[in-house]
Every structure is written in structure tokens, then in C-alpha cells.
Amino acid sequence: MAPPELILTPHEMARADTATIASGTPGLDLMRRAGRAVADAARRMTAPGGRILVAAGPGNNGGDGFVAATALAADGFDVAVVPLGRIDRMRGDAAEAASGWHGEVVPAEEARFHEADLVIDALFGTGLARDLDGAARSLVEQIDAAGRPVLAVDLPSGLDGETGDVRGVVIKAVRTVTFAARKPCHLLMPGRAYCGPVEVADIGILPETLSAVSGQLFVNSPDLWRAHLPKPDLASHKYDRGHTLVASGGATRTGAARLAAVAALRIGSGLVTIASPPEALGVNAAHLTAVMLRGCDGPEGLYHILKDPRFNALVLGPALGIHANTRAMVAVAVQAQRSLVLDADALTSFEDLSSELHQAFRQAPTVLTPHEGEFKRLFSGHPDLLDPPSKVERTRRAAAYTGAVLLLKGSDTVIAAPDGRAAINENGTPYLGTAGSGDTLCGIIAGLMAQGLPAFEAACAGTWIHAEAGAGFGPGLISEDLAGLLPGVLRDLLR
Numbered sequence: 001m002a003p004p005e006l007i008l009t010p011h012e013m014a015r016a017d018t019a020t021i022a023s024g025t026p027g028l029d030l031m032r033r034a035g036r037a038v039a040d041a042a043r044r045m046t047a048p049g050g051r052i053l054v055a056a057g058p059g060n061n062g063g064d065g066f067v068a069a070t071a072l073a074a075d076g077f078d079v080a081v082v083p084l085g086r087i088d089r090m091r092g093d094a095a096e097a098a099s100g101w102h103g104e105v106v107p108a109e110e111a112r113f114h115e116a117d118l119v120i121d122a123l124f125g126t127g128l129a130r131d132l133d134g135a136a137r138s139l140v141e142q143i144d145a146a147g148r149p150v151l152a153v154d155l156p157s158g159l160d161g162e163t164g165d166v167r168g169v170v171i172k173a174v175r176t177v178t179f180a181a182r183k184p185c186h187l188l189m190p191g192r193a194y195c196g197p198v199e200v201a202d203i204g205i206l207p208e209t210l211s212a213v214s215g216q217l218f219v220n221s222p223d224l225w226r227a228h229l230p231k232p233d234l235a236s237h238k239y240d241r242g243h244t245l246v247a248s249g250g251a252t253r254t255g256a257a258r259l260a261a262v263a264a265l266r267i268g269s270g271l272v273t274i275a276s277p278p279e280a281l282g283v284n285a286a287h288l289t290a291v292m293l294r295g296c297d298g299p300e301g302l303y304h305i306l307k308d309p310r311f312n313a314l315v316l317g318p319a320l321g322i323h324a325n326t327r328a329m330v331a332v333a334v335q336a337q338r339s340l341v342l343d344a345d346a347l348t349s350f351e352d353l354s355s356e357l358h359q360a361f362r363q364a365p366t367v368l369t370p371h372e373g374e375f376k377r378l379f380s381g382h383p384d385l386l387d388p389p390s391k392v393e394r395t396r397r398a399a400a401y402t403g404a405v406l407l408l409k410g411s412d413t414v415i416a417a418p419d420g421r422a423a424i425n426e427n428g429t430p431y432l433g434t435a436g437s438g439d440t441l442c443g444i445i446a447g448l449m450a451q452g453l454p455a456f457e458a459a460c461a462g463t464w465i466h467a468e469a470g471a472g473f474g475p476g477l478i479s480e481d482l483a484g485l486l487p488g489v490l491r492d493l494l495r
């Protein structure tokens, strides 16, 4: 089994670079390998002899560009370098790489990017320190306006490597070659939309060096959690696979709980029960077959049901209503120390009361699944949780604050555990943006926790499986389809 893929921040990457150099690999060797990997990609993107313009910045990203230019010219491509600033002011390895270039140099104001078959963007990489302005901004705008295919070196210039935000302006690339590991900007929005497919080139930085500097940020893929997935054997029966309880809303708001309940059953929870307000029992009963039903009158009702220890995972939130009763039900669930997924109304009920959530969930596995709007409302009194520009950092801080696993939804869903582990999901699909999709996600996660997955792994696996099911279906997807798509995804995963 492959190890989980690490994502390194620019700062961590610089540490890996320094450690590699300290252990005997010259920095110039790393740059040469980086530049050659860029040249390899460029070769695949350009017809023999094609015109390639390399926009080279003042730092090591520019150095990589000079190495690539030299390799491509040697291969017979028609290459010119467009430097940003004076080449004779470059320093260190980048100056060394630039000194190997004896071909055409074109000043930015004379560069005809629109005539290029390929533009290599080697302006800025992980060293971008502020918003682009002046000559740098003009050059980026000039390249973008030309509309020619761009190959980005490490990352599209103008992207903040850590946050994925645009620093003033950014070049839109059709492909990116990065080194040793992907950076957060390759997965987080909006950055991801500017990268095209991202290729990770091995430049000789050892996996153990990457692990040593890693801040425990991962790509959310099966490599991160597959080992935890339950595989029932011949001797196991439904009582071994947990019992998920989903709280239903009132008589006209019962669908969300049923979506969650059916998803929990499909993902493998041995038994699933809907806890329904008395007035909604009839409508729930009319729609349920394999899912069981219990009457549950608010927090007191929940308290009585949870006296039965077999209910080991709970979903609270979908269509429960935003009021004190919902908060009280959360309190009962927390007291009962069961695995818990809180979404939607269960979160919004704590608006302006988020201080009540401080360390509230550290006793039992809990997953909170807000989208950005819910997250902002929930933690509106806590600028320390809302201010960090990095979505990963915001999610991590909220996880540490609440003691729960935080799943901050979006096309770049981030999942963070209170211990600092975090993952960015990348298999999402816009088709998942449909009514009830979040309810299904809650059911999947709770169903996995019912079977014994730890909260972080359940949240990561649930996010990935939910997205995979949606992506496999595509246009026309509605939430009722999702549970039925889970067996196919599970079959592939457990193969």
C-alpha cells in the first residue's frame, strides 16, 4: 500500500531543501533536476522546433527556468528567455543557472508571447512574498493576454503557495510541474483552478526528509484511510457493525434524516434507526423499510433512547430546526459520549454561543461538518479562528478549539483533527452541490464511525467516498441517488 501523499507548505519545502543540501546534495543539482523536469514536460507539449518563451524571475524559480531553457535549446527548440529584472543581479544557484544560458534574451516590452507555441512561467514560485505590482504585474498581464499555453514552474506566478489565494494577479497555466511534493495552492481554491494538471517531479529529496519536515497535511485519498475500512467476515453479523441513530425533523422536514439514515446503512452500519418526533412518526414510517423507527420527544426522548449503549453513532442536525431544543439534544448526545456527527441546524443553533463549544467534544469522537457560511456564523466571535488566510489553518484551529474533527466543506473540502492532522479533498464534483447532499455525507460518516472508524479517518473516507459516488454519476445527480452509488465505490475500494 502506498503511503499517504504529503502536501508541503512553502516553508516546509524550504526546510526540506536546506536539509537535502546540508546532507551533501548541492542546491544547483536540485535546480538542474527541477529545470530538466520542466523541460521534459515542455517537450511533450510542443512540436519539434517550436517557439518557447521562458519568463524568468529574479529568484530560484527563474533559475529553474534558465535550466529548462538551456535543455530545450539543446534539443532544437526555438527558445528565448524573457527576464524580469537584470540577469546580472541574480544570485547563488539561480545566477549559476543563468550563466549557462547563451541564447536569445528578449526584454519584456519586446516579448511577443502571442507568437509562442509555449510559454514557460518561471517568474515566481514558493518565494512570492507580496502582491504583484509594477513590472512583475505587467509581465503577468502580458502573458495572460497572449492566451498561449503556459507551463508553470512549481506554481503559477501570483499564487500564494500556502493559501492558494491570488496575490494581485496570476498566470493561468495549462500544466504545472512542481517538485518533491504538491503545495497547498495546488489543491485549495482558487489556486487549483489556475494550475491545470499538476505533475510532481522527483528532484532527489528523500521521502524521509519530506516526512521529517511535514506538518501532517495530506491529500485525502484512500491511502490515508483504506486500512481502517471494515471488511465483514463470515463470522460477523449486523450487531458487530454498529447502530447509527439519526434524529429527524418535524412532520414536514423528515427527508434529510432519511437521506442520512439510508446512507449510513449503505456504508455498512449494521443497524440504523431514525429518532422521530411523535408527530412525524407517520410520515417517516410511510417511507422506511430497512431503517428502523423510534419515537423521540426532544432532548428527554433522546436521553432515554441513549440509555441503550448499542446506539454507538449519532447524526444530529439535518432539518432539526434552529432552536434551544436542538442545542439541548446536542448536549444530551455529548453527555452520552457516543460518536457524533453534527451538521446544519445543530451547528447554526450555536450561533453567537460558540464559547459553549470550547473543548466540548474532546470526550468522544465528534465530526462537525459546516460549509464556509456556517463556519463563519458559528465562530463569528472568534477572529483567531476566522482570520488565518489559509483554509487549512482555519480548519485546524477550529478543530483544536472544539476538540472535534472539523470538516470545512467546499470544492476543496478540508478535514482537520484536534491533534493537527489535516487533509485536503480533491475528488469533489460540482454535481454534489444539490439539496440533501450534505445530509447524505453525514450519514456516511456516522455509518463509518458506527463500524469503529476513528473520527478523522471516518470524515476523510466519508468525504472521498461521497465525492467519488457523485462524480461517477455526473449530470442529473440528486441526493436520492447517492446512497445507491455507494456499493460500487465500496466494491472498488475493498477489492
Ligand SMILES: NC(=O)C1=CN([C@@H]2O[C@H](COP(=O)(O)OP(=O)(O)OC[C@H]3O[C@@H](n4cnc5c(N)ncnc54)[C@H](O)[C@@H]3O)[C@@H](O)[C@H]2O)[C@@H](O)CC1
Pocket (backbone or CB within 6 Å): 013, 014, 016, 017, 030, 031, 034, 057, 058, 059, 060, 061, 062, 063, 064, 123, 124, 125, 126, 127, 128, 129, 130, 131, 132, 133, 136, 153, 154, 155, 179, 203
Ligand atoms: N525548495 C526546493 O526544494 C527547490 C526550489 N526550487 C525553486 O525555487 C523556487 C523558490 O525560490 P526562491 O525562494 O528564490 O523564490 P522565488 O524564485 O519564487 O521568488 C523569490 C524572488 O522573487 C522576489 N519577489 C518575491 N515576491 C515578489 C513580488 N511580489 N514582486 C517582485 N518580486 C518579488 C524576491 O525578492 C526574490 O528575488 C521554487 O518555487 C522552485 O521553483 C528549485 O530550484 C529546486 C529545489
Ligand SMILES: [K+]
Pocket (backbone or CB within 6 Å): 061, 121, 122, 123, 124, 125, 152, 153, 154, 155, 156, 157
Ligand atoms: K512559476
